[in-house]
Amino acid sequence: MADEPRYVEHAFDGDVHVLRIANPPVNTLRTEVRAGLLDGLKAAEREGARAIVLIGSGRNFSAGAEMTEFGKPRKPPSLPEVFDAIEQSRAPVVAAIHGNALGGGLELALACHARVASPGAQLGLPEVKRGFVPGAGGTQRLPRMIGLEALRLIVGGDPVSAEEAERLGFVDAVLPGELEKAAIAWAREAATSGRQFVLARHRTDRIQGQDMAAFDEAARKLLARSRGQESPKGCVEAVRAAFTMPFEEGLNVEREQFQRLVAGEQSQALRHIFFGEREVARVPDVPEGTKPLPVRKLVVIGCGTMGGGIAMSAANFGMPVTVVESTQEALERGLKRCEANWQRTVASGRLSQAEYEKRRALLTGTTDFEKAVGEADLVIEAVFEDMGVKKEVFARLDKAARPGIVLASNTSTLDIDEIASATGRPELVCGMHFFSPANVMRLLEIVRGRKTSAETLATAMDVGKRIGKLNVVVGNCDGFVGNRMTGKRGPQVEKLLLEGCLPQDIDRVMEAYGMAMGPLATGDLAGLDIGAAVRKARGTVAPIADAVVAAGRLGQKTGKGYYDYDENRKRMPSKEVEKIILDMSEKMQVRRRRIEDQEILERLLLPMVNEGARILEEGIAYRPVDIDVIFVNGFGWPAWRGGPMFWADRMGLRAVRDRLAHYAEATNDPNLRPAALIERLASEGGSFAGMKGPARA
Ligand code: NAI
Numbered sequence: 168m169a170d171e172p173r174y175v176e177h178a179f180d181g182d183v184h185v186l187r188i189a190n191p192p193v194n195t196l197r198t199e200v201r202a203g204l205l206d207g208l209k210a211a212e213r214e215g216a217r218a219i220v221l222i223g224s225g226r227n228f229s230a231g232a233e234m235t236e237f238g239k240p241r242k243p244p245s246l247p248e249v250f251d252a253i254e255q256s257r258a259p260v261v262a263a264i265h266g267n268a269l270g271g272g273l274e275l276a277l278a279c280h281a282r283v284a285s286p287g288a289q290l291g292l293p294e295v296k297r298g299f300v301p302g303a304g305g306t307q308r309l310p311r312m313i314g315l316e317a318l319r320l321i322v323g324g325d326p327v328s329a330e331e332a333e334r335l336g337f338v339d340a341v342l343p344g345e346l347e348k349a350a351i352a353w354a355r356e357a358a359t360s361g362r363q364f365v366l367a368r369h370r371t372d373r374i375q376g377q378d379m380a381a382f383d384e385a386a387r388k389l390l391a392r393s394r395g396q397e398s399p400k401g402c403v404e405a406v407r408a409a410f411t412m413p414f415e416e417g418l419n420v421e422r423e424q425f426q427r428l429v430a431g432e433q434s435q436a437l438r439h440i441f442f443g444e445r446e447v448a449r450v451p452d453v454p455e456g457t458k459p460l461p462v463r464k465l466v467v468i469g470c471g472t473m474g475g476g477i478a479m480s481a482a483n484f485g486m487p488v489t490v491v492e493s494t495q496e497a498l499e500r501g502l503k504r505c506e507a508n509w510q511r512t513v514a515s516g517r518l519s520q521a522e523y524e525k526r527r528a529l530l531t532g533t534t535d536f537e538k539a540v541g542e543a544d545l546v547i548e549a550v551f552e553d554m555g556v557k558k559e560v561f562a563r564l565d566k567a568a569r570p571g572i573v574l575a576s577n578t579s580t581l582d583i584d585e586i587a588s589a590t591g592r593p594e595l596v597c598g599m600h601f602f603s604p605a606n607v608m609r610l611l612e613i614v615r616g617r618k619t620s621a622e623t624l625a626t627a628m629d630v631g632k633r634i635g636k637l638n639v640v641v642g643n644c645d646g647f648v649g650n651r652m653t654g655k656r657g658p659q660v661e662k663l664l665l666e667g668c669l670p671q672d673i674d675r676v677m678e679a680y681g682m683a684m685g686p687l688a689t690g691d692l693a694g695l696d697i698g699a700a701v702r703k704a705r706g707t708v709a710p711i712a713d714a715v716v717a718a719g720r721l722g723q724k725t726g727k728g729y730y731d732y733d734e735n736r737k738r739m740p741s742k743e744v745e746k747i748i749l750d751m752s753e754k755m756q757v758r759r760r761r762i763e764d765q766e767i768l769e770r771l772l773l774p775m776v777n778e779g780a781r782i783l784e785e786g787i788a789y790r791p792v793d794i795d796v797i798f799v800n801g802f803g804w805p806a807w808r809g810g811p812m813f814w815a816d817r818m819g820l821r822a823v824r825d826r827l828a829h830y831a832e833a834t835n836d837p838n839l840r841p842a843a844l845i846e847r848l849a850s851e852g853g854s855f856a857g858m859k860g861p862a863r864a
Contacts, residue, residue, distance in 0.1 A: 175203030176224065177210060180351045182217035183358075184210075184258075187347075193230035194223045196271050198242045205244050208252045208260070218354035219256065221279060222263040222347055223272075228288070231270025234297070234438060237429060246271055246303040247418075250278035259357065259364050263350035264288045264338070269326065274303040277312070280364035281339045283353050284329035285346045290338070291326025295398045297441060298434025298807060302425035306405035307417040308367035310374055312337045315385060317409070322389040322402045336373070368414045377410045395681045396807050398437075401428050432817065436809030439856075440799050443792035443810075450628070450640045451789055453621045459629035460573065460622060466491060466543035468560060470501025470532065473577055474549035476605025479505050480634045482529040483606065489539045490532045498532045505530060508606065540567035545630055547599050549577040557581060558589040565590035573626045575599040579650060580701075583616040583643045593618040597627050600647055601636075602801045603693075610801030611636035612647050637800050642787035649797045651782065652811070653686075655774040655838060657698070660686055661709045662834050663770060664748050667759040670729040671740045676767040683803030686771065688738060691728035696721045710755065714747045773827050773839065776815040780842035783855075791855035816854045824849040 176187040186207040188194045211219050253260045262276035265285040273290050276282050292301045310317040313335045332338040342349035386403045393399040401424040408420035465481050467474045470490040481488035492498035512518040533539045564574050573595050576586050587596035598614025611631045631638040641648045674685025699716045722728035730738035752759050779794045788794050795810025815823045824841045831839035
């Protein structure tokens with residue numbers, strides 16, 4: 168054995184050398200790995216290797232660059248230096264890919280003389296999703312191997328399977344069985360049979376004569392999906408260079424795009440969310456090693472809008488689920504809605520009939536509450552939002568369910584502790600707050616009651632994860648995190664309408680910011696009667712919103728709300744609503760004025776940030792990034808904007824404090840007085856991101 172650099176193991180099989188990347192868990196290409204590869208290549212050369220197999224240890228080839236090294240002084244060797252050594256190696260270097268080869272990991276493989284892969288391995292360049300472009304030659308090598316298809320892979324950022332990669336032409340062979348052995352045999356055979364390897368940088372066959380009008384058309388289609396985001400455009404420019412420039416010049420274009428984008432705010436935002444989505448899995452109230460209870464069979468009470476969606480999520484991810492309804496009629500209606508929903512996906516070609524049947528078979532329905540619940544390993548309740556009803560259902564669940572299983576509620580506003588008090592097992596009760604449509608939205612707020620045990624939280628998190636959700640554990644309060652924060656936006660929406668805006672002005676600003684949908688259009692989609700009912704229950708008024716509802720405009724379901732809708736649900740500004748608003752301004756003697764976009768944006772986002780700060784003070788959310796992850800995954804907040812707390816940090820907390828104080832005064836809204844946490848951080852020159860430990864004031 169030669170010297171063993173710690174992060175790259177060097178092994179032999181006769182004259183075939185093996186370099187094994189060993190940087191668990193995902194073999195990122197940190198400095199020590201790059202150095203180890205370079206040393207290993209030199210040693211193999213020195214020792215007269217006939218061929219070199221490059222492979223990952225553990226479950227992956229490599230997930231790519233070590234993103235935590237970004238923004239720090241670069242330590243040699245760089246990836247391009249490693250790639251130069253590969254390309255200059257006398258012995259062919261064969262990348263052997265299992266698990267994932269992503270980003271820099273795939274770029275490493277693309278620089279090799281050949282690539283072999285295990286069936287089902289995933290290969291991709293996801294850099295665009297982190298806000299930059301592949302920065303180590305990926306945008307130049309991949310087009311030289313597979314032509315225009317590279318544009319889709321690089322701009323879209325989704326991985327493809329080894330089989331698809333072979334079909335496209337950037338994997339030479341898919342090898343079943345134990346990969347290292349198979350790769351050694353393949354490399355030996357290739358090297359001894361005199362097979363000619365042409366490095367990607369020397370190939371022109373797939374880029375020559377590319378019709379650039381077709382390129383532009385393909386690029387236009389791909390970019391149409393990424394409104395406002397910079398990295399997809401950067402990817403297009405880098406890939407364009409592959410078709411129009413010599414290799415080295417193309418690399419320069421790629422490097423410029425990479426450096427510009429990686430330093431930009433969008434990439435910082437995307438990486439903030441990327442790491443945040445991993446961070447939220449670390450839950451202070453769930454000590455490491457806490458075992459979830461085993462759950463095989465899920466039971467959902469209520470097969471309405473939410474119950475049906477939750478059940479579909481389970482079936483979509485292979486978990487058997489039974490829905491319980493109160494009447495046969497409601498049950499049939501609920502199951503039909505699930506079927507119709509799936510059938511639409513089949514019709515669109517995104518789901519095969521066979522897969523549909525598999526999912527449908529996992530879903531059963533019954534009206535026999537006691538029997539179904541008696542067989543459950545976990546129950547999620549999704550009946551009407553009414554404390555009386557919920558407590559009744561939970562008392563009944565407690566009797567019917569096996570002792571020791573978790574009972575969860577999908578309530579969006581009610582007190583989990585009070586619901587739990589209806590049972591003799593409050594430690595096994597928690598909230599599992601899904602978002603509508605529950606089969607689509609990734610966010611799941613898991614609500615921790617006063618008595619909820621760590622094991623219960625771990626169980627809810629385990630089930631959430633298994634049915635494709637992104638869990639964020641939150642504390643128990645009215646609206647939990649997401650709805651509590653958006654709720655604080657409402658009063659400012661009213662005031663903006665009174666002072667000079669129309670619905671379309673507000674939505675335009677929020678959509679230009681990048682939100683999937685502005686707040687008024689969202690209200691129309693959800694139904695304006697919901698907010699009206701909440702206001703009524705709380706004894707609050709919103710003159711304009713109330714007048715819109717009073718005019719019978721309940722949103723899309725009545726064909727009109729803040730907007731008019733045509734038969735295709737296309738929204739149009741409404742004359743009637745404009746009149747309601749203007750009349751109300753006059754009646755309340757508010758002089759209407761032109762309101763700048765920046766003011767609209769601040770008055771909608773700052774109240775949310777302020778409430779977010781209070782949520783942190785109260786320990787309802789563990790960390791600022793938890794809030795940002797919630798907004799990106801449940802509220803259509805664009806990931807490249809990083810979420811509300813990230814936005815506030817960019818603005819600077821001193822400015823946030825001052826603007827809040829200003830609007831509190833100017834709009835007579837005491838709720839906008841800066842939260843204590845914001846006051847403190849602003850006076851210390853601090854930021855949300857810089858907070859250490861819990862924020863409790
Ligand atoms: P829904 O009215 O569409 O569905 C409720 C279903 O529960 C109905 O089909 C009803 O027949 C059934 N049901 C009532 N009592 C029952 C009982 N004792 N046993 C069995 N089935 C019973 O209501 P939706 O919108 O699905 O809401 C359900 C829960 O989810 C509520 O707590 C709501 O606050 C919450 N939620 C709603 C969201 C939404 O956007 N609609 C979002 C997140 C949570």
